[in-house]
Amino acid sequence: MRRLFLFCLLILVLAPHAAVKAAKDRPNILLIYTDDQSHRTVGCYPESYDFVRTPHIDALAKRGVRFTHAYIGTWCLPSRATLLTGHHPYGVKSLRMAGKYPGSTYDPKQCPFWPSVFRKNGYTTAQIGKWHTGTDTGFGRDWDYQVVWNRPRHVENSGNYFYDQLIEINGQKAKVVKGYSTDNYTRWAQEFIRGANRQQDKPWYLWLCYGAVHGPFTPAKRHLDLYPNLRVPTPKDIYPPRAGKPDYMQKIQYWVKDANGRPEMKGGQFGGQTVAGARGIHGNTLSDWVRQYHQGVRGLDESVGTLIETLKASGQLENTLVVFTSDQGFGWGQHGFCRKIAPYDGTIRSPLIISMPGTIPEGAVCRHPVGGVDLVPTFFSFAGLELPWSMHGHDLTPLLKTPGGRWNHPTLATYNQRKYGADTDTIPPNSSAIDPGGVPWWVSLARGRFKYIRTLEKDQVEELYDLKNDPDELQNLALDPRHARRLARFRSATVEELKRTRAGMVNNLPPVKQLRR
Secondary structure, eight states: HHHHHHHHHHHHHHHHHHHHHHHSSOOOEEEEEEOOEEEESSTTTSSSSSTOOHHHHHHHHHHHEEEEEEEOOSHHHHHHHHHHHHHHHGGGOOEEESSSOOOOETTTTTOOTTHHHHHHOOEEEEEEEEOOSSSSOOOOBBBEEEEEHHHHHOOOTTTOOOEEEEETTOOOOOOOOOOOHHHHHHHHHHHHHHTTTTTTTTEEEEEOOOTSSEEEEEEEOOOOOOSSOOOOOOOSSSSSSSSOOOOOGTTTTOOEOOOOOOEEEGGSSBBBBSSTBBOOOOOOOOHHHHHHHHHHHHHHHHHHHHHHHHHHHHHHHHGEEEEEEEEEEOOOGGGSSSOOOOOSHHOOOEEEEEETTTSSSSEEESSSSSEGHHHHHHHHHHHOOOHHHHHHHSSOHHHOTTTSSSOHHHHHHHTTOOOOOGGSSSOTTTTHHHSSSSOOEEEEETTTTTEEESSSTTTTTOOETTTOOOOOOOGGGGGGGGGGGHHHHHHHOOOOOHHHOOOOGGGGOOOOOOOOO
């Protein structure tokens, strides 16, 4: 009996120390999350323009796995909601737009954010930069440390993407901070990585949310002379009509021809919400805007280099899972857009690079389509924690071990405009008419080399693209009788994935256009 008592006492004494050791052995996680950054802006992606220079992001890809087809989200708020819950937007309960855009709110009891689980299990959690998911940023519940530009709370400041931002630190009253936002966020992240505002003996998770390269696409002043005399090729379907695409795509026209026959932005200025009226720094042609946009990317690339050097200098690089991605991409003329939100790779496809030297293969490429919902279960897997609730995505660890291995999971993406949770159960009959960008609700499914798109309006053509042979998504194979069986399989698989993830709208999908075969 005495021996049993001493054994139990020893266990009680050693247990806390064992728990600390286990926590210390867990990896740090740095999620670098940019805004509106297309995969085309990163030099290691073959779709990038020849002039693109992103040496630091490219170096990150050489030390890790680059995913060729990442569908992280469709626009800012739902993408971030997914990264906080592990759910597609239709599974994010209680989130809703409220008041003047971008005002929003949610009930944390109905809609818990997973960083709170990391906190309870020995992690220090931090979030720096843009916040776009309700006025409640979750400091003290989800985050131990937070330096945020809270756009939903400070609507009058919500267009200040690059200068004079109202910044809240750990839930305190916001104060205007001078300087270029990309540089500010990087400096605060450096301080945290070096050990400020956290316990030294605990692993950490840092979600670093840049505002670049969102409109008005303002580069740092030091980069304004980059890429002189730039001329970019005109996308093949920048002007309508667009054969084989749904009705709303025949109306999309953000670009017109200037006096020299070159595409220029219609109306002479960018029309995005909160930054409407932004004029191009170099001019109004497509080339002028693309130049300005890519100049903004250079600040992000420098920041990635700075962060990696900080991890190296602090001896944390090999124990830190580094993830570089964006909330979604952005279209510059592709299919006529100057926007995100549309279901095409040219408008929403993000870069995704994951690196952890010594743990993850280096210089590898994964060609399986993956989504934003897959990142959260991957983080839990690396942290050695069980998922706190059922999530929509799949742990990417098998692909990080063997990037060319088998992957049987399809990747779903949806656009429900400004609706979330149960509010998405009913699909509006004419949603393209109520959307600021004229894009209706849609759902897509990517698997292997093919991607299926279903426009959620009555009697619209389905779309099916071979992303290998037709990366610009110009030839709709759904109209080709030779692909009828593949089309039927993708249609069925999309419905099954909606059912698996308990999307209420699956019971209300409008009929597709019936084609004569």
